Amino acid sequence: LYPQGFFCFALAFCGLIPAACWRYTHSTEVEDSMMDVYDLVYEEVRRNTSSFRRHELTAIHEAFLCCGKHSPFGDTTNVEHKTCPPGQVHDAGQDCLQEIQDFLKKHMDFVFTLLGITIGFTVYGMILTSFLWFSIRFSSNLDRKGKYVLR
Numbered sequence: 001l002y003p004q005g006f007f008c009f010a011l012a013f014c015g016l017i018p019a020a021c022w023r024y025t026h027s028t029e030v031e032d033s034m035m036d037v038y039d040l041v042y043e044e045v046r047r048n049t050s051s052f053r054r055h056e057l058t059a060i061h062e063a064f065l066c067c068g069k070h071s072p073f074g075d076t077t078n079v080e081h082k083t084c085p086p087g088q089v090h091d092a093g094q095d096c097l098q099e100i101q102d103f104l105k106k107h108m109d110f111v112f113t114l115l116g117i118t119i120g121f122t123v124y125g126m127i128l129t130s131f132l133w134f135s136i137r138f139s140s141n142l143d144r145k146g147k148y149v150l151r
Contacts, residue, residue: 003133009125016122020115023108031104035097042069042096045083057083066099 038060044053061067067084 003129006126006129006133009122009129013119013122013126016115016119020112020119023112023115027108030108031101034100034104038069038096038100054083058085061085061096064096064099064103066096069095069097 041053041057041060045057061083062085065085
């Protein structure tokens with residue numbers, strides 16, 4: 001039973017370490033991908049009035065509670081009037097690119113913290129199961145000398 005427990009902890013450890021290394025070495029890849037998707041959807045809505053992309057952009061604005069972006073390609077107020085939730089004012093500093101980056105950075109830091117804690121518990125589990133296995137395995141060699149009699 002204990003070797004199987006150690007094996008399970010070791011498998012978890014072997015999966016968690018690459019995940020933590022990937023998160024450490026590719027820390028901005030997820031953020032960059034999400035911002036690229038937002039840019040793509042935003043520019044497609046700006047170029048034409050596709051209702052599907054406009055619904056996607058509206059959903060992004062509602063999910064991140066932001067409105068539009070600062071674009072070097074021209075006036076964006078027409079797009080923002082059609083896709084921003086009612087009551088959102090673009091001039092209030094609600095740039096979606098910044099909001100998406102802040103949201104993902106905060107949540108990815110939380111995930112990285114959970115990975116660290118999980119790795120710690122996994123190492124603790126491997127040490128505990130190996131200690132228990134060795135103590136049970138070799139306890140037969142520690143037989144007591146003499147006899148005990150209950151009176």
